[in-house]
Amino acid sequence: MTPLQAALGVRQGLRPELPKHGHPELLDLMQRCWEGVPNDRPSFHEITVELENLLQEVERGLDSQANGA
Structure with missing residues (x-):
């Protein structure tokens, strides 16, 4: 896929x-980064x-886990 096709x-x-399978917070962040507006x-800071x-x-x-808890 070219950059133009992606855009x-x-x-x-x-x-x-x-x-x-993924961490729910990471998946949520990914979806918010793809918002149409x-x-x-x-922001990058967020x-x-x-x-x-x-x-x-x-x-x-x-x-x-390493400490057996």
């Missing part, structure tokens, strides 16, 4: 299919904050 697809409302999409929070959550879960 035209977005204008037509086409979006990639979400993976069946640009002002309804999260995306960064959410991804950092999600990473910390995942790391805490891994630490808990």
Whole structure:
């Protein structure tokens, strides 16, 4: 797919299919990034904050598993 084809697809409302298995917060963020109205999409700052929070959550879960909790 060329960049032009991708841009035209977005204008037509086409979006990639979400993976069946994924962290719900990440899937929600992905969907919000694909909003048709640009002002309804999260800012890069908001995306960064959410991804950092999600990473910390995942790391805490891994630490808990490693410690047998």
